[in-house]
């Protein structure tokens with residue numbers, strides 16, 4: 383017998399299972415509102431034109447090769463990524479106390495953050511509490527668990543009755559958290575709700591975190607993808623930096639560059655001073671060395687080349703705008719069609735939410751009903767706006783109408 387006969391079969395990862403079910407469905411009416419990726423109005427994946435042209439250049443550049451990158455990644459990439467999120471003129475950058483580490487996309491940045499914090503921050507307390515929003519993207523807790531953290535908690539975020547932010551509840555949970563707890567915050571375009579705090583609310587959140595000496599980890603997987611403007615989407619992160627926090631930012635270039643499978647991200651460290659940054663980066667270097675030795679090149683080269691060339695950067699901003707605009711257009715179309723059909727319920731949250739996802743407020747049995755109509759979404763009622771196109775929206779609206787009436 384195998385040495386592994388006792389190994390139990392793990393449950394499939396829900397979101398990947400949903401896509402597999404969708405693919406297997408022969409219906410020509412089927413709609414996939416589950417997948418976490420951008421789609422064109424033709425329902426197709428989109429390689430950003432700027433990425434295509436940079437890749438074409440890379441393919442014939444005689445100076446490029448397949449040598450190893452440094453352990454901490456491509457320096458020009460780390461610098462460009464850090465500037466993108468903190469802003470070129472960020473005092474933290476000018477004071478040499480902010481720096482990046484190339485990571486295996488956003489998940490890898492979270493993993494590095496968790497490893498680093500478990501070893502070097504957790505010492506403060508016997509077991510530091512790690513807070514995530516309720517609800518959140520489930521992998522945040524899984525990653526922090528795998529790094530060794532044991533005290534996992536949630537802070538209130540989504541008010542299901544109002545389809546709005548439970549701001550009061552969130553503040554209370556921060557105020558009642560043990561001092562020095564770690565809070566994972568979504569920098570913009572909260573996944574799964576699509577609901578972000580206002581600027582005023584962000585300031586209130588940051589001030590409460592300050593009072594409790596909270597350590598913020600900003601999970602920024604959608605910078606620029608949400609509003610179409612990377613500066614607008616980095617507002618909350620920059621506010622925390624401005625207020626003097628030491629913090630970590632987990633960046634992903636999956637969505638905003640459409641580089642999902644290239645696994646390109648950045649862990650941005652903002653520390654009190656330059657020597658602290660150097661010491662911390664040197665420890666992250668040891669973590670990377672033992673985990674995967676050094677990161678891949680392709681995505682880093684694309685992002686670094688694009689962001690460091692003004693013409694290419696402008697082209698990228700235009701591409702971002704294309705994606706964000708299509709998403710916003712679908713939000714407005716869905717909202718107006720549900721309204722004009724007289725579908726019961728207040729659907730205003732669909733247009734106030736931001737980014738790729740929307741918490742529709744549909745419940746599990748309504749989701750089940752939609753599934754019978756070949757419409758695939760998570761039982762929480764979360765939909766990816768990119769799954770909606772001008773050709774499938776009427777069928778979708780009709781089905782949502784039937785599901786709620």
Ligand code: PMP
Nearest residue numbers: 487488489519573601603634636
């Ligand atoms: N954080 C959040 C909140 C996300 O939604 C995602 C993407 N699903 C990520 C991090 C990281 O994704 P990736 O590893 O593909 O960059």
